[in-house]
Amino acid sequence: MKVAVLLPCFNEEAAIAQTIAGFREHLPDATVYVFDNNSKDRTVEIAREHGAVTRSVPLQGKGNVVRRMFADIDADVYVMADGDLTYDPSAAPEMVRRLWDEQLDMVVGTRHHEEDEAYRGGHVLGNKAFTGLLAWLFGRSFSDIFSGYRAFSRRYAKSFPALSAGFETETEMSVHALELRMPVGEVATKYGARPDGSESKLNTFRDGWRILKTIGTLFRVEExxxxxxxxxxxxxxxxxxxxxxxxxxxxxxxxxxxxxxxxxxxxxxxxxxxxxxxxxxxxxxxxxxxxxxxxxxxxxxxxxxxxx
Structure with a gap:
């Protein structure tokens, strides 16, 4: 089984070394890829120093990075996580095991946080609202549709069109699995605060509006x-x-x-x-x-x- 760990990154020099080390510890046989999205700091240099394979994506936006990741990397299992140290690498083996043993196409790492700084109240409320909206529009949903911590099968990666450009890509991922009636699962994982020097790229209102438009567009196109x-x-x-x-x-x-x-x-x-x-x-x-x-x-x- 060939496992690839995919880390989309933008200005994550404060967190990337620990993130790579965590996934290499818990998935020692996996290849760790860092897909840099126009970082202006030492993210790429640090990633190379810690043994990751680095790729550059000039088109700004997480959706553009995901498109390149799935297109360029060939693996049996893809584990995707943000390179900001917020996701717990120790959950990765269980996500891979479930996907492989149960022949699932996607396993979502549902976030559970103990620190208020890790997951702002507005984001929690927005996640619940959008998750409920997706379930109402498409008949079923996930516990955490915005989680960036996921494991995918090759079947999923090579059939996902990845049309979104930004953070709305997680919504598109969820709808893709729902529309093709793929077997999916969820694994609870801890969600931590960013280390000092790492800042969130998510804008609550701007990206919330883009996600809402994406859900509306996907509903119009898919239903x-x-x-x-x-x-x-x-x-x-x-x-x-x-x-x-x-x-x-x-x-x-x-x-x-x-x-x-x-x-x-x-x-x-x-x-x-x-x-x-x-x-x-x-x-x-x-x-x-x-x-x-x-x-x-x-x-x-x-x-x-x-x-x-």
Missing amino acids: PRAFYGTLAAAIQLTAIGLAIPLFITFFQTGLVPRLPTAVLVTGMTIVALLTFFAGLTLAAIKRARTETRRLAYLAQPAPGDETD
Whole structure:
């Protein structure tokens, strides 16, 4: 079994050495890769000094890094964690074991923190809200959809399109697994505070808004019948609400005095029908896209079936 530890990094010289050492201790047979995303400090130099294989990704953003990681590295199991020492390397062997022995495609390291500095209250609340939203929209979800600590099978890595550019990539990862009905699991792991000199790159409001837009886009793309059907129903119900007074007046007087409203209602009804049928058409296209992704997924052997 070939295991690759993938560490996306940006200005992590305060933490990268300990992060690499931790994963090399707990996964001694794994190759540790540091994917540097335009660091301005000594992250790359320190990573090389501690035995990691370094790669550079010029396009800024974690999603761009993930795209390169999965495209460039060939392994049986991929373990991804941020290079800021917040994730506990001792959980990695259990994540790899479960993925391999149970033939899972993704194992999420669900975060449990004991230090207030590790996980701000606003982030905890936002995580719960977005996790609930994802479960409501897609029928099921994970306990921690924003965790950056995950183990993947080769099947997952080579079928994941990685279209996002930034921190919304974790949401895209979760939806990809849900839409292809992949076997997944979760392992509880400690989440610690960053060491001195390491700063979070996550902006609560800016990245929260980007994540919300990503969820909306993924819902529109992955569930077009539900999205466009709901939109069509909302337009049609509004049109009916506007039409009720017109019908009452017509039955009482035989006249339609508010012609502009009647034209508006007619137009909204046409738009509702077009929206509904657009959803049906896009659902057929989405099915074809899902079949293509499924074939890419099936082209790779399942975890545990490869030759060690």
